[in-house]
Amino acid sequence: MDTESTYSGYSYYSSHSKKSHRQGERTRERHKSPRSKDGRGSEKSVTIQAPTGEPLLANDSTRTEEVQDDNWGETTTAITGTSEHSISQEDIARISKDMEDSVGLDCKRYLGLTIASFLGLLVFLTPIAFILLPPILWRDELEPCGTICEGLFISVAFKLLILLIGTWALFFRKRRADMPRVFVFRALLLVLIFLFVVSYWLFYGVRILDSRDRNYQGIVQYAVSLVDALLFIHYLAIVLLELRQLQPTFTLQVVRSTDGESRFYSLGHLSIQRAALVVLENYYKDFTIYNPNLLTASKFRAAKHMAGLKVYNVDGPSNNATGQSRAMIAAAARRRDSSHNELYYEEAEHERRVKKRKARLVVAVEEAFIHIQRLQAEEQQKAPGEVMDPREAAQAIFPSMARALQKYLRTTRQQHYHSMESILQHLAFCITNGMTPKAFLERYLSAGPTVQYDKDRWLSTQWRLVSDEAVTNGLRDGIVFVLKCLDFSLVVNVKKIPFIVLSEEFIDPKSHKFVLRLQSETSV
DSSP: OHHHHHHHHHHHHHHHHHHHHHHHHHHHHHHOOOOOSSTTTTEEEEEOOOOSSOHHHHTHHHHTOOOOOTTHHHHOOOOOSOOOOOOOHHHHHHHHHHHHHHHHHHHHHHHHHHHHHHHHHHHHHHHHHHHHHHHHHOTTTSOOOOHHHHHHHHHHHHHHHHHHHHHHHHHOOOOOOBOSSOOHHHHHHHHHHHHHHHHHHHHHIIIIITTTOOOHHHHHHHHHHHHHHHHHHHHHHHIIIIITTOSOOEEEEEEETTTOOEEEEEEOSOBHHHHHHHHHHHHHHHSBOOOGGGGHHHHHHHHHHHHTOOOOOSSOTTSOHHHHHHHHHHHHHHTHHHHHHHHHHHHHHHHHHHHHHHHHHHHHHHHHHHHHHHHHHHHTTSOGGGOOOHHHHHHHHHHHHHHHHHHHHHHTTOGGGOOHHHHHHHHHHHHHTTOOHHHHHHHHHSOOBGGGSOGGGOSOOEEEEEESSOTTSBOOTTOEEEEEOSSOEEEEEEEEOOOOOOOOOOOOGGGGOOOOOOOSOOOO
């Protein structure tokens, strides 16, 4: 009898979910507004390496999570079975567009790498070819190479080695991001090197290969001059790519659009796209992780406030919706005076619950760590083969603090950022390094930066750069550009560091001297 009732309940739940799923699709199709095609032209993609999987689509369920009871461990009923996932045509179009963009970025990345590799091989093989071609083509006609000529061979070898190491250190780095446009200075340097090597080859072909020059020492000196010029170009590349941006010139104010959290950064002469990359790199370590569940409280409060208003059409169906909207606005204005009291008491109640959960969590964790110390004292008396490793110790004490930790994370709306596996790993890490309970709780009592959490919890891996000016232009005073991701955006305002006039004021050291006179007579 129990089995049949359970099966019937499951059938009812499945049919009800399918019906609600079809209604949701009709609602999305009805309310789906066409996208504007004009706004796509000004948006440029800066792609940070995305984690495996699709966490952006998988985290949609956490954003609409309903407020649950504190005693969710005892009162929650879990319904298992097959689940059906739906996706709208808008999501399919967005995914296909992202795939096309990723294919284009891969092609551009490999094309630039191929060009740079070909040019690098041409640069390093050209001096060697200048030296080897005459002995191969007209060995019998060449003059003998003396001591100075042989010494130039050593000079060319060491200069090429220095150039190879410098090129590896400056250019052969792992790419941090995919830029929407080319790096102007890097492209100019590649063009300069190409023109320089081609001009040397033209002169070599006309004056040496055609005339079959017999002065082999002069040919070697010509190759040495090429290597010297390449070393000077490498120095120019260091100045343009590395040293030019070190002097701070601008101050960037970065504001997150959802909660208003802001940071300030000082940068030098950079293009807009490179400044955006610096901002994103600092965002992951300076800004607290974006938590959309903290923003649902105000929306839920506003929806609850408007749901309490009822409008009755007394005059019949002849009135339009404008009258109803005016009546709702007037009623909301009359209730505005009492809304701040509701907000005050809600926030006070929430703070009380958070303090209560925090106190229980601190006590539970301290007791668990005391138990760990007791176990460590007992393990010192055991044989070496019977000692418990940190992972087993973490699994042994975790159940005593799991309930308090889960309730606290749910009250502070952080439960979707901490899985049980990540908590166990952090607990084992703290046990291994002998950390205190306060050090273990620091990660959960306050929100940390984005890099502190797993990559699939970031909710921001792909960004779009929106700017009124070309992203290859340099920074200047008053420029505003926006970095957009799926859920929020970063608004960047550029201000130039003011010119500071610092003057010196001289103080005579004798002006600080004074004389202390003591009276000989004192009162008794």
